[in-house]
Amino acid sequence: GLYGQSDDVVLLDTSTVHAHLLNSNSAWFVELYASWCGHCINFAPTWKALAQDIKDWRPAVYLAAMDCAEPENVQTCSGLGVTGFPTVQYYKAFAQSTREGRRILAPHGDVQDNVRILRHMIINYLEKNEDTWPSACPPLEPASATEVQEFFGNNIEQYLALIFEDNESYLGREVTMDMLQYENIVVRRVLGSNQELVRQYQVKSLPSLYVLSRNGSFSNILLSRNERSLYTSFLQTLPGVVQGLFTIIGPPNTDMNPEQLSDMWKHADKNKVYMADLESGLHYSLRVEVSKFSTLAGDKLTALRKYVTVLAKFFPARPYLKNLLQSLDNWLRSRANTQISYSDFRNMVDNNEQVPDAVLTSDVTWVGCQGSKSWLRGFPCSVWTLFHVLTVQAAYNDQYQLKETYPLEVLDALRGYVQHFFGCAECAVHFENMAKETMTLVSSMNEAILWLWSRHNQVNYRLAGAPSEDPQFPKRQWPSFDMCPTCRNMVRRRSTWIEGSILDFLKAHFCLQNIATDYLVPEVELLERQRRARRQRRKKRETSKERNTKEEKDTLENNRVEIPTHGLESHRPSNIQKPSIIWMSSRINDQYEDIVDLDSFVEQQYESKTLKDLTRRRKHKTGRRETLVFTMEEDQQLDLDYAVAQESLQKKGMDSRYLIGVLLEEVGKDGDTPARRRWFRLLGVGFSHLDISLCVILYFLSIMCLFGMYMYFSMKMRCRKGRAGFPKL
Numbered sequence: 001g002l003y004g005q006s007d008d009v010v011l012l013d014t015s016t017v018h019a020h021l022l023n024s025n026s027a028w029f030v031e032l033y034a035s036w037c038g039h040c041i042n043f044a045p046t047w048k049a050l051a052q053d054i055k056d057w058r059p060a061v062y063l064a065a066m067d068c069a070e071p072e073n074v075q076t077c078s079g080l081g082v083t084g085f086p087t088v089q090y091y092k093a094f095a096q097s098t099r100e101g102r103r104i105l106a107p108h109g110d111v112q113d114n115v116r117i118l119r120h121m122i123i124n125y126l127e128k129n130e131d132t133w134p135s136a137c138p139p140l141e142p143a144s145a146t147e148v149q150e151f152f153g154n155n156i157e158q159y160l161a162l163i164f165e166d167n168e169s170y171l172g173r174e175v176t177m178d179m180l181q182y183e184n185i186v187v188r189r190v191l192g193s194n195q196e197l198v199r200q201y202q203v204k205s206l207p208s209l210y211v212l213s214r215n216g217s218f219s220n221i222l223l224s225r226n227e228r229s230l231y232t233s234f235l236q237t238l239p240g241v242v243q244g245l246f247t248i249i250g251p252p253n254t255d256m257n258p259e260q261l262s263d264m265w266k267h268a269d270k271n272k273v274y275m276a277d278l279e280s281g282l283h284y285s286l287r288v289e290v291s292k293f294s295t296l297a298g299d300k301l302t303a304l305r306k307y308v309t310v311l312a313k314f315f316p317a318r319p320y321l322k323n324l325l326q327s328l329d330n331w332l333r334s335r336a337n338t339q340i341s342y343s344d345f346r347n348m349v350d351n352n353e354q355v356p357d358a359v360l361t362s363d364v365t366w367v368g369c370q371g372s373k374s375w376l377r378g379f380p381c382s383v384w385t386l387f388h389v390l391t392v393q394a395a396y397n398d399q400y401q402l403k404e405t406y407p408l409e410v411l412d413a414l415r416g417y418v419q420h421f422f423g424c425a426e427c428a429v430h431f432e433n434m435a436k437e438t439m440t441l442v443s444s445m446n447e448a449i450l451w452l453w454s455r456h457n458q459v460n461y462r463l464a465g466a467p468s469e470d471p472q473f474p475k476r477q478w479p480s481f482d483m484c485p486t487c488r489n490m491v492r493r494r495s496t497w498i499e500g501s502i503l504d505f506l507k508a509h510f511c512l513q514n515i516a517t518d519y520l521v522p523e524v525e526l527l528e529r530q531r532r533a534r535r536q537r538r539k540k541r542e543t544s545k546e547r548n549t550k551e552e553k554d555t556l557e558n559n560r561v562e563i564p565t566h567g568l569e570s571h572r573p574s575n576i577q578k579p580s581i582i583w584m585s586s587r588i589n590d591q592y593e594d595i596v597d598l599d600s601f602v603e604q605q606y607e608s609k610t611l612k613d614l615t616r617r618r619k620h621k622t623g624r625r626e627t628l629v630f631t632m633e634e635d636q637q638l639d640l641d642y643a644v645a646q647e648s649l650q651k652k653g654m655d656s657r658y659l660i661g662v663l664l665e666e667v668g669k670d671g672d673t674p675a676r677r678r679w680f681r682l683l684g685v686g687f688s689h690l691d692i693s694l695c696v697i698l699y700f701l702s703i704m705c706l707f708g709m710y711m712y713f714s715m716k717m718r719c720r721k722g723r724a725g726f727p728k729l
């Protein structure tokens with residue numbers, strides 16, 4: 001990623017992001033980035049400088065970052081609503097859901113300005129959420145005269161620092177935040193409009209700093225400049241002021257050392273194109289970039305369809321990949337004008353439909369696109385390379401009239417892909433601006449190749465020297481002289497491109513014969529891996545199905561566990577049965593989803609008639625969550641028994657977090673619960689007295705009915721026989 005141990009930025013990933021951002025007593029500002037994205041690389045110095053600048057604001061405010069380019073973080077980032085990079089989000093303290101994240105527009109100035117703007121934004125956001133104030137955050141509102149006068153009576157601190165300032169000034173609030181980890185001192189801002197305090201301390205100019213001591217003395221502190229850093233360092237060095245002990249969440253060490261990098265370095269020839277780069281980029285674009293959207297419809301779907309069509313037509317893929325692209329293209333065409341879900345699309349990419357001999361690697365191996373740092377080059381480099389390969393292949397197809405195409409087909413598709421799916425949001429805007437300007441003027445396949453080459457060089461020119469530039473692969477006008485000596489012409493000591501030579505060079509460089517297959521996993525092996533993964537998935541599904549069925553069976557038959565009743569006897573009549581636990585559902589899946597409301601749950605339970613009904617209803621409501629229900633009698637206090645139930649569970653070593661309610665249940669005189677008092681059991685099903693009585697009555701009624709029918713028909717038969725015996729007149 002772009003951040004390391006020395007950066008004061010908390011590094012988040014899928015396993016930690018919810019635990020940190022939700023229900024935290026700190027406010028969180030998170031940058032969601034893709035390590036390959038040039039604008040994220042440019043923004044990283046701002047985020048690092050800000051983290052360093054406000055590191056003393058922890059634990060009230062944390063700065064964090066998550067690399068959404070990491071495959072295991074992709075789904076989490078899309079769950080956080082990230083569609084472009086970098087995205088900065090604010091989570092107020094005690095946020096309950098990721099939906100509460102607020103997007104912040106990242107500033108674009110120089111690092112110093114950005115840091116100042118973001119610092120002010122943080123203060124504004126904190127002040128907006130007064131209802132969820134971070135626990136460690138000091139008050140930021142201006143102090144009143146009464147508060148100041150009563151301060152030493154109500155507090156134990158040695159000093160009260162007052163910063164007199166204008167309403168618009170952030171100095172007082174920033175110094176207050178800077179001092180939050182320091183003990184024995186409180187900092188408050190006072191507005192210049194507070195006449196009473198201004199008069200009392202004879203304030204002559206704004207801003208100014210006054211330090212009041214517990215012994216009643218006060219002094220106006222005159223510093224060389226009215227700067228936050230001078231105020232802060234003066235206050236931190238006052239006698240008796242010490243830094244308190246706070247537990248600060250720190251970043252783990254994820255930096256790769258140079259030996260690790262050199263071990264992994266792959267030899268690459270700059271005169272070649274590598275299929276490993278192209279396939280890795282394809283995997284990333286279809287499985288990661290597109291996955292940011294859970295549903296695909298309208299312009300997005302059209303863009304995706306065009307992109308896949310162009311890939312299926314022109315990508316010089318290995319045979320099994322060709323099959324996969326073909327089937328994906330057919331599938332998308334058959335769904336024109338509808339809406340598709342990403343999971344259905346992904347099913348096709350993963351070939352879960354089992355098209356014979358079709359596979360796309362899920363390995364990421366950068367060879368020609370490898371960078372000297374893990375976050376440099378990689379994916380965007382592969383995107384450019386893929387684009388060039390496609391324009392050249394389309395031209396070959398056209399030249400030999402292999403496939404019907406039109407000059408803008410490839411460029412249109414690439415433009416749509418960049419506009420709708422390319423994660424680097426600002427790159428997409430720049431590319432779209434270039435496309436709008438001149439792309440429509442392209443009128444032949446060769447022009448399409450040259451258009452893309454010259455726009456790529458424009459981007460190279462703009463990015464030369466930018467932080468996203470890999471120092472080992474400086475951005476120069478391409479191809480370099482040594483790669484193509486005939487491509488340039490020197491006119492009055494200025495070199496100009498020779499278009500014919502350039503075109504020949506590009507067609508030779510991006511042709512099939514120049515694509516090296518080094519570092520590729522053989523397709524047969526990829527196919528075998530795919531089969532293995534499919535078998536494992538099927539096995540997993542079957543096991544979980546079996547487990548669920550078994551658990552459901554156990555639940556119905558064996559759902560009561562006796563637990564001790566310490567402390568209950570004193571509150572209960574002696575004839576009442578001990579409380580019991582009903583163990584209802586199966587797996588604990590996500591600790592952060594659905595918190596069941598106890599009151600509504602108890603109401604539901606109270607209304608239900610039979611235990612079986614209850615079991616069915618709770619299973620339905622709680623989904624795959626493991627749930628405990630503590631049964632009790634109608635005359636017991638709910639809150640009392642809830643606590644008792646929790647305590648009893650804890651004593652039994654059970655996890656009482658999942659105790660979600662107390663079940664009000666009718667209890668018989670003998671103390672048995674209805675489930676136990678079944679009078680008669682058959683095939684594991686219990687029948688009560690009432691059930692049996694109803695059965696007997698029904699049985700009796702049906703016998704009576706049959707008897708009645710028998711009497712009626714026998715009478716009728718007798719009548720007929722009698723009539724037949726009369727003599728004819």
Ligand SMILES: Cc1cc2nc3c(=O)[nH]c(=O)nc-3n(C[C@H](O)[C@H](O)[C@H](O)COP(=O)(O)OP(=O)(O)OC[C@H]3O[C@@H](n4cnc5c(N)ncnc54)[C@H](O)[C@@H]3O)c2cc1C
Pocket residue numbers: 037038039368369376377378380381382383384385388418424426427428430431452453454455456457459460463466468469470473474478479
């Ligand atoms: C559409 C698009 C827009 C982008 N916009 C931005 C942006 O606005 N800001 C930003 O910071 N980053 C942007 N990027 C990323 C940036 O252009 C680079 O891809 C990234 O910095 C990696 O650079 P690189 O050194 O690997 O070479 P890249 O520029 O990615 O080039 C990849 C390879 O293509 C070859 N190549 C280089 N130039 C040419 C050329 N003119 N014609 C043909 N082949 C060439 C070289 O072999 C090179 O190694 C964009 C990427 C894409 C795909």
